Amino acid sequence: MWISWCMFFKKRPVIIITSNDSGRTHRWKEFVLKTLNRLTVIRLRLIFITVVAGQWLFSQTVDAPYEVATWWGFRKAAISYTFDDGCPNQLAIAVPLFDEFGFPLTLFAVTDWSPDWNALRRAAARGHEIASHTVSHPHLDELNEEAQIAELKNSRDEINAQVTNQKCLTIAYPYCVAGDDSICAEYYLAARACQGYIESNNPDNFLNISSIICGSVGFVKTAADFQDSADQAASVNGWCVYLIHGLDTENDGWSPTSSDALRRSLEYLDAHRNTFWVATFVDVVRYIRERNAVSVIETACRENRIAVRVTDTLKNEIYNHPITIRRPLPDGWLSASVRQGERLINSQVVVVDMVRYIMFDAVPDDKKVIITSSTATGFKNH
Numbered sequence: 001m002w003i004s005w006c007m008f009f010k011k012r013p014v015i016i017i018t019s020n021d022s023g024r025t026h027r028w029k030e031f032v033l034k035t036l037n038r039l040t041v042i043r044l045r046l047i048f049i050t051v052v053a054g055q056w057l058f059s060q061t062v063d064a065p066y067e068v069a070t071w072w073g074f075r076k077a078a079i080s081y082t083f084d085d086g087c088p089n090q091l092a093i094a095v096p097l098f099d100e101f102g103f104p105l106t107l108f109a110v111t112d113w114s115p116d117w118n119a120l121r122r123a124a125a126r127g128h129e130i131a132s133h134t135v136s137h138p139h140l141d142e143l144n145e146e147a148q149i150a151e152l153k154n155s156r157d158e159i160n161a162q163v164t165n166q167k168c169l170t171i172a173y174p175y176c177v178a179g180d181d182s183i184c185a186e187y188y189l190a191a192r193a194c195q196g197y198i199e200s201n202n203p204d205n206f207l208n209i210s211s212i213i214c215g216s217v218g219f220v221k222t223a224a225d226f227q228d229s230a231d232q233a234a235s236v237n238g239w240c241v242y243l244i245h246g247l248d249t250e251n252d253g254w255s256p257t258s259s260d261a262l263r264r265s266l267e268y269l270d271a272h273r274n275t276f277w278v279a280t281f282v283d284v285v286r287y288i289r290e291r292n293a294v295s296v297i298e299t300a301c302r303e304n305r306i307a308v309r310v311t312d313t314l315k316n317e318i319y320n321h322p323i324t325i326r327r328p329l330p331d332g333w334l335s336a337s338v339r340q341g342e343r344l345i346n347s348q349v350v351v352v353d354m355v356r357y358i359m360f361d362a363v364p365d366d367k368k369v370i371i372t373s374s375t376a377t378g379f380k381n382h
């Protein structure tokens, strides 16, 4: 007995009986199979509808000749520096070092380990991300559902109560071991583990983002190691997430990273700002989700003025990171300025493969973007 599937969604599967069962068994089997087939067809239709609706809700729709950047600023890679366990030198050395370069970092705090909330609030005010490393640093996979919820929810709520100038939206798993994904998804947009590879620009699972362990027992020890992994990310348009604990001495925390190597790594990224986008863990997550869901529609194109609608279907209170878009400058335009609503937004003319583009940063679901021809001639090779 076998089942052939005809025209997957248009027609019900056809049952072809090839056995020589007796009449009664035959009719009974036929009934069971028909019922199963109907249920399968209903389920397949539901999956089909979900996939189609999902594509409509979450896929990118971009009018020609617009392009949406894989990474902010059309950079080749995203780089996130994440710090676990609240080791003292993270606040004493790393935060001031990153501030010096104007690069943001992510601090994953264990809320029962007496974090320095004042210092974390000050760091958040300067654009650093304060996120969760649970309440008590357990192996989440060894906890029952209730205990996992307590670790995930209570740490998030405590951070939100203490650090009110940002939202706690991401988590790093203690020992890089995930618990139940469905529980995690209730409380967080994304979670970091430490598989040791460069993450893709379209992660398979936002609740299991890869990072690379740094420091004395990690894979990245020296300035050259930092540079190699960043370059590797650029070569595959990927996302390099570093995982750092202590700095400079074993007394500060596990697998200490040399602060000199860290400084030289930032110097390298600073010298190649057109290649690398250094961002907090959560901002990279926001960017990926927004650019994958964005719709860029040109609503008017006149001699000196173009109107563009940039929208998505995501929650605006969370997904409000600007995404980078470009289009070739129309013939006869020397340059352009770009506004979103009344606000002048970050924009520049760049030349890529001999084509002059106007590149700008727009927040999806904000006001309409207006590109206006201007006579300024300053532009930048990209």
Ligand SMILES: [Zn+2]
Pocket: 084, 085, 133, 137, 173, 174, 175
């Ligand atoms: Zn830890």
